[in-house]
Amino acid sequence: MQHTRNLEKIYKGLSRSEKAQLLQWAARDLDDAFPGIESNPKISGGEPCIVRTRIPVWVLVQARRLGTSEAELLRSYPTLRAEDLANAWAYERSHKKEIDSQIKANEEA
Numbered sequence: 001m002q003h004t005r006n007l008e009k010i011y012k013g014l015s016r017s018e019k020a021q022l023l024q025w026a027a028r029d030l031d032d033a034f035p036g037i038e039s040n041p042k043i044s045g046g047e048p049c050i051v052r053t054r055i056p057v058w059v060l061v062q063a064r065r066l067g068t069s070e071a072e073l074l075r076s077y078p079t080l081r082a083e084d085l086a087n088a089w090a091y092e093r094s095h096k097k098e099i100d101s102q103i104k105a106n107e108e109a
Contacts, residue, residue, distance in 0.1 A: 034094070036087035047102060048091060050084045053077070057088045058102035064089075 014022065037057060039048045047056040055077060063073060070085050092099050 034087060034091045036084055037091045048095070048098075050080065050088065053079050053084075055080065056102070057091050058099050058106070060085065060088045061092045061099050062103050062106075 011019070011022070034048075036051050037048050038051050039046050043049055043054055044056050047058065049056050050060075060073060064070075068076075070082070073085060074080055074082065
């Protein structure tokens with residue numbers, strides 16, 4: 001928490017152009033970050049999952065590809081929220097090869 005307070009003090013002293021530069025750096029650093037999606041080696045073998053759950057993104061993507069609607073997914077997985085599905089679809093768009101590989105590996109298992 002102390003670091004946050006120190007950063008806030010520094011931030012307040014920056015010019016508008018310095019703040020803009022800082023935002024650009026942060027955006028580049030977070031470019032591969034997906035809110036609501038986490039990969040933890042101790043959960044589902046490290047596959048990207050919806051936070052608060054152990055539901056891998058590839059499971060949701062495959063279900064959607066097979067014709068399952070978002071409403072059906074939300075009914076089937078009561079811990080999911082619509083926001084979680086939006087995060088999963090965004091993750092899929094940026095990591096299509098990874099998701100396709102996970103789906104293929106599951107089909108072959």
